[in-house]
Structure formats: structure tokens, C-alpha cells
Amino acid sequence: MSTEPPVSERQRARSGANVGRRATSSVRAVLAVGLAAGLTLLSACGGGGGGPLGGGSGPSPADTIRIGSADFPESALLADIYSVALQAKGITTERRSLGSRETYIPALRDGSIDLIPEYTGTLLQYFDQQATPTASAEVYAALKTAVPAPLTVLEMAAAEDKDAVVVTRELAARYNARTIADLAPGCRELxxxxxxxxxxxxxxIPGLRERYGCEFKSYVKLDTGGxxxxxxxxxxxxxxxxxxxxNPALEENGLVVLEDPKNNFAAQNVVPLINSTKATEGITQTLNAISAKLTTEGLVELNRKLNAPDKPNSEVVAKEWLSANGLG
Amino acid sequence: MTILSSVLAWFADPVHWSGPEGVPARVLEHVYYGALALLVGALLAVPVGLLVGHTGRGGFLVVGLANWLRSLPDLGLLILLVLLVGIGLVPVVAALVVLAVPPLLAGAYAGVRNTDRAVVDAARGMGMREHEVLLRVELPNALPLLFGGLRSAVLQVVATTSVAAYVGFGGLGRFLIDGFRAQADPIAKYTEMTAGVLLIAALALLLEAVLAGVQRAVVSPGLRAPGRGARSPADMVLRDDPPCPLTETKPETAGVNP
Known part of the structure; x- marks a missing residue:
């Protein structure tokens, strides 16, 4: 090996890829490669896609689509559904788990990931804090214009995961309440x-007061939908x-969701958020076909399966759902 | 504004010092839950620890139980208890009792076990009955380690009482959870959380200082001689075999409580 390697090789040496320049550095490089291989294996075994450190950053190769998910089971499951369905169409996919919106939107923008399952209402709020629409179709229409290029949303699903006022079946019967408005006269006692x-x-609470005139007796701070x-x-x-x-616990515990006719809670339909440069005809069709089949009841059922005592792998649940819906 | 200056501003704002959501009210709630847990924990652990230490029977169980309890994740335990018995003060206090018991149990047991056997024998030789040996000789001799256990328990309970906020209760944990959940602006979020953390740490240090003072006042000066008085929980000997005292002669005379 020459004492003065060409520039490109020096650059590679600096980035740790030059094996065997000197004895010590070659040992180090071998160790580094071994370690990297080990880590790759570890992250490959880590179920539900590697962490944010797994694999390289930067844009993915043109023929690969990197699918991210937020750090809760439903998001991971939806991402797995996308991933499994795309693989069935012969597209190479990679899965990443990326925490919260503050992390994964920038990752989408810089090309670290290409696709993530999202919810229309909160996503619209993220891009436009002044946004006012709350009904499903209006939220979706507003979202389409609010999402900055090159990002775009595909068809939304009927499935909605949103906040709701929930009461026991007995209480609903006592107030003869089907909607939040029916409950309003009794709010002061609740x-x-x-x-x-x-x-x-x-x-x-301010929204419920304003839209339904519902003023509750007091407020107890509990966990978040848990x-x-x-x-x-x-x-x-x-x-x-x-x-x-x-939440599958609603039905299991005899709890009912009160309808929200005044759309106090913005619609939260499941929608694929994708980098448009990656949204080929085939990918778009596959994801739209999934959205067409995904209902709130279906999502409750999927969550129930995920929470089953034997803790099934979310990829397995995703595969089952796809084949049951003729998409696998 | 940096976090540091905004935390200072948070503490300077009189809004945070009054009403049912103010610092004094939250500190009182925090101390109330913690004191209940420590009281229940002490009533359970100290008599058992003293008795087991005195008789030398069941030491294996005490050590095993204390170590097992230490390994329980407290937030998980609290949520499990809430799911089992419902929301209330009982699961909150019970989850904290679990934290208070191991150091108190270990302190009482090790304190009695580590009492100089020559002193205990002398007490018996003077005609003391077993309960007198325990209460007038072993208990005073056990105080340094018992206090070590108490201080360790107080520290753990004060730090962990924050979990009460997770199941709808008050205490200083509210600043952590409400700061994290209810504040949209990241600076406001971490300001309130940092303030909560500082308050919990300050409360823990204050109680530690008070207990150190109390310990100095109640522990016999004879136990504070060089090499004996400087005991800390870290030096605590926790073993289930007796320290083989009868064959051992110690050069220094340990203090029997007058």
C-alpha cells in the first residue's frame, strides 16, 4: 500500500472504511466491522423494526421504502400492515420506530424515512395550528393543502382513533344518552x-363546556386513555x-362512546403520510386499498389481538388482517 | 429564555405558591402520603426486624424478603394495585410501604444482630429478662443502623411518592406529570418539570438533615465512638449468620445504654 493514498481512499479511511492501512487500524477496523455486524443482527432480531439508530441515515435507495412508526402499538401495527402489504407486491421495505411527531416529521422531510401511518386531525394541527375544521372530510381536505411538499397524504381510512367522552352502559341508560348533548343536563352531577x-x-373540558354546555362537577387527572x-x-x-x-377495553368493560354530533373532537382518520417522490402508482394503490378496508371496529379488533395474553408479534397480526381482507 | 432562568421565574411567580395547586399544598400532600407510608412501613418492619434480630430465627426470610421487595418496580406495582382494588389512598400508600419496608427491616435486623454479643451476655448476666435485653440493650445499640434504615426509607419514599400523581392524587409528582402532559410549549413543559424535580430533591435533603439531627440527639454517645458512630447505610451488614461473637474479644468497650 502506498504511503500517500489517493484522496478518495483517505476519505474512506477517515470514515472508518479503510481496512488494513496499518496493523492496528486493521484490527480496529475488523473489530468495528464485527461490532457493526453484531449490532445489525441485534437490531434485526429486535421485533417490530429497529430503533432510530439501526441502519444508516440519509435517503433510502430508490427501490426501498422505509416505513416509520410512532412509539405506540397501534402505529407500529399500521406500519407493519403497510410494510407486509408492500412486500407482497415485491417492494423492499425497512421498518423504523421513531417516537413522536417531533422526531418523525423531520425524518420524513430529510428522507430518513419515506412513509408513516398518521391521523388526520393531529397531523393537520401539527402543520397548521390555526386550523379549525373538525369534521372528517373537511379535516382531510384541509390536510391535503397543509402538508408541505414533497410530503403528501394518500386516501384516508374510515378508521378513527380519537378522543371520546366515554361512560358506563348503565349511566348512558340512566340519562338515556347516545350523544354528549344528551348528557349535558346531568353534567353538573358527574x-x-x-x-x-x-x-x-x-x-x-373547555370545548365540552362551550359546545354542549356541559359543566362537570369536578375533574380527576388520570392516565392517558389507559x-x-x-x-x-x-x-x-x-x-x-x-x-x-x-381501545378494546371499552367493549370489554361495558363502556360506551358518546357520539359527538358537534365535532368537538377533530376527526382522526388513519392516513398514510408519504414522501411523494416514493409514491409510485403501485405503492399508492396498495396503500389506498388498505385504507379502503380499515374501519374503527377493525382497528379495535386489531388492538384486541395485539393485547391478547400471548402478546403476538404485530407483524403476524398485520399478516392475518391483510389475508382476511384479501390484501395479503 | 433558558431553562435555568425560566425555572427561577417559575419559583418567583406567586401564582405557584398559593391555592390547592400551589407548592405548599403539593408539599403537604407529598409529605402526607409519604408519612403514612413510612408509619405503616415502620409498624410492620421494625418489630419484625428487632424480633428476628433478637431471636436469630428467620434471618434468612428477612434478608430474602427485604431483597425481594427492593426489586419490585413501584409504578407498575401501583397501577396493578389500582386495577385490583380501585383508585384510592390505599393502593398509593401500599405501593410506598413496599419501598419503606426493606431498609427499615434490614436496619432493625442488622442493628440488633450487630450488637456486641459481649454486651448482650453481660446484660443477661446482670439478670435482665429477654424483653429487657431487647428493649434496653439491643434496641439502643441498634439505633445507628435503624436510623440508617429510616433515612434510606425516607429518601426512597420521598423520591417515589411522585407516582401518586399518576393515579389522580396530588403531591409534587403533579408538577412532573402535569408539566409533561398539560404544557404544550417545550420551555414551559420542562420548566414545570424541573421545578417539580428540584422541589422533590429539596424536600428529600431537608428531611435527611432533620433526621441526621434527630439521630445525633437520640443515639447514645457511646455508639458514636470512632469506628462505630460513623455508620452509614452503605456499611450496613446484612447477613443471616450471626457474627460469631462469643469467641471474639474486642479491645474497645461498647456502650450499654445507661
Missing amino acids: VFGGPSEFQTRPDG PVTVRALKDDTVQAADLFTT
Whole structure:
């Protein structure tokens, strides 16, 4: 090996890819390669896609589509559904788990990922904090113009995972309540439970007061759509609570979602957010076909399967759903 | 504004110092839950620890139980208890009792176990009955380690009482959870959370200082001689075999409580 390698080789040396320039560096390089291979293996075994550090950053190769997901099971499952369906069409996919919107939107913009399952309402709020539409179709229309290029949203699904006012079946019967408006005359006698932020955010307690004239007796801060809130409803610590529409615990515990005719809660339809440079005809068709089949009831069922005692792999659940819907 | 200056501004804002959501009210709630847990924990752990230490029977169980309890994840335990018995003060206190018991149990047990056997034998030789040996000789001798256990328990309970906020209760944990969940602006979010963290740390340090003072006042000066008085929880000997005292002669005379 020459003492003065050409520039390109020096650059490679600096980036750690030059194996064997000197004895020590070759040992180090071998170790580094071994370590990298080990890490790759580890992350490949890590179920549901590697962490944000797995694999390289930067744009993915043209024939590969990188699918991200947020850090909750439903998002990972939707991403797996996309991934499995695209693989069935012969497209190479990679899966990433990327935490929250503050992390994955920039990742989409810089090409680290190409596709992620999203929810129309919160996504619209992210891009346009002044946005006012709350009904499903209007939110979607506004979202289409709010999403900055090169990002774009494909067809949305009927499936919605959104906040809802939830009560026990007995209480609904007592007030003869099918919608939040039916409950309004009795609100003063009821304690409401939900996460800390629901007490102050515009579509939380203030929104219910403004749109339905519903003024609750008091507010108890509980977890965010989780088991503590469900338990609080069941043992009557609270009589109405903020829970999510795709939570399988609702049906299992005899809880009912009150309808929201005035659209206090913005629509949250599942929608694929994709980098338009990657949205080929085939990919678009595949993802739109998934959206066409995805309903809220279907999503509840999928979540129930994910939460089953044997904790099935979300990729397996995704495959089952796709073949049951003739998309696998 | 940086986090540091906004945290200072947070503490300077009188809004945060009054009403049912103000710092004094939250500190009182925090101390109330923690004190309940420590009281229940002490009533459970100290008599058992003293008795097991005195009789030397069941030491294996005490050590095993203390170590097992230490390994329980407290937030998970609290949520499990809430799901089992419902929302209330009972699951909150019970989850904290689980934290208070191991150091108190270990402190009481190790304190009695590590009492100089020559002193205990002398007490028996003077005609003391078993309960007198325990209460008038072993208990005073156990105080340094018992206090070590108490201080460790207080520290753990004060730090962890924050979990009460997760199931709808108050305490300083509210600043952590509400700061994280209810504040949209990241600066406001981390300001409120940092303020909560600082308050919890300050409360823990304050209680530690108070207990160190109390310990100095109640522990016999004879136990504070060089090499004996400087015990900290870290030096705590926790073993289930007795330290083989009868064959051992110690050069220094350990203090029997007058």
C-alpha cells in the first residue's frame, strides 16, 4: 500500500472504511466491522423494526421504502400492515420506530424515512395550528393543502382513533344518552376523568363546556386513555372519562362512546403520510386499498389481538388482517 | 429564555405558591402520603426486624424478603394495585410501604444482630429478662443502623411518592406529570418539570438533615465512638449468620445504654 493514498481512499479511511492501512487500524477496523455486524443482527432480531439508530441515515435507495412508526402499538401495527402489504407486491421495505411527531416529521422531510401511518386531525394541527375544521372530510381536505411538499397524504381510512367522552352502559341508560348533548343536563352531577392536558386544552373540558354546555362537577387527572382511567370509570370514581375510540377495553368493560354530533373532537382518520417522490402508482394503490378496508371496529379488533395474553408479534397480526381482507 | 432562568421565574411567580395547586399544598400532600407510608412501613418492619434480630430465627426470610421487595418496580406495582382494588389512598400508600419496608427491616435486623454479643451476655448476666435485653440493650445499640434504615426509607419514599400523581392524587409528582402532559410549549413543559424535580430533591435533603439531627440527639454517645458512630447505610451488614461473637474479644468497650 502506498504511503500517500489517493484522496478518495483517505476519505474512506477517515470514515472508518479503510481496512488494513496499518496493523492496528486493521484490527480496529475488523473489530468495528464485527461490532457493526453484531449490532445489525441485534437490531434485526429486535421485533417490530429497529430503533432510530439501526441502519444508516440519509435517503433510502430508490427501490426501498422505509416505513416509520410512532412509539405506540397501534402505529407500529399500521406500519407493519403497510410494510407486509408492500412486500407482497415485491417492494423492499425497512421498518423504523421513531417516537413522536417531533422526531418523525423531520425524518420524513430529510428522507430518513419515506412513509408513516398518521391521523388526520393531529397531523393537520401539527402543520397548521390555526386550523379549525373538525369534521372528517373537511379535516382531510384541509390536510391535503397543509402538508408541505414533497410530503403528501394518500386516501384516508374510515378508521378513527380519537378522543371520546366515554361512560358506563348503565349511566348512558340512566340519562338515556347516545350523544354528549344528551348528557349535558346531568353534567353538573358527574365527575370527569382524563389526562392532565384534557382539563385545559381547547377540545377538552373547555370545548365540552362551550359546545354542549356541559359543566362537570369536578375533574380527576388520570392516565392517558389507559387502564387507570378505565378502572376509575368502573369503580365510579369518575362517571365520564376521556378515552380513545380504538381501545378494546371499552367493549370489554361495558363502556360506551358518546357520539359527538358537534365535532368537538377533530376527526382522526388513519392516513398514510408519504414522501411523494416514493409514491409510485403501485405503492399508492396498495396503500389506498388498505385504507379502503380499515374501519374503527377493525382497528379495535386489531388492538384486541395485539393485547391478547400471548402478546403476538404485530407483524403476524398485520399478516392475518391483510389475508382476511384479501390484501395479503 | 433558558431553562435555568425560566425555572427561577417559575419559583418567583406567586401564582405557584398559593391555592390547592400551589407548592405548599403539593408539599403537604407529598409529605402526607409519604408519612403514612413510612408509619405503616415502620409498624410492620421494625418489630419484625428487632424480633428476628433478637431471636436469630428467620434471618434468612428477612434478608430474602427485604431483597425481594427492593426489586419490585413501584409504578407498575401501583397501577396493578389500582386495577385490583380501585383508585384510592390505599393502593398509593401500599405501593410506598413496599419501598419503606426493606431498609427499615434490614436496619432493625442488622442493628440488633450487630450488637456486641459481649454486651448482650453481660446484660443477661446482670439478670435482665429477654424483653429487657431487647428493649434496653439491643434496641439502643441498634439505633445507628435503624436510623440508617429510616433515612434510606425516607429518601426512597420521598423520591417515589411522585407516582401518586399518576393515579389522580396530588403531591409534587403533579408538577412532573402535569408539566409533561398539560404544557404544550417545550420551555414551559420542562420548566414545570424541573421545578417539580428540584422541589422533590429539596424536600428529600431537608428531611435527611432533620433526621441526621434527630439521630445525633437520640443515639447514645457511646455508639458514636470512632469506628462505630460513623455508620452509614452503605456499611450496613446484612447477613443471616450471626457474627460469631462469643469467641471474639474486642479491645474497645461498647456502650450499654445507661
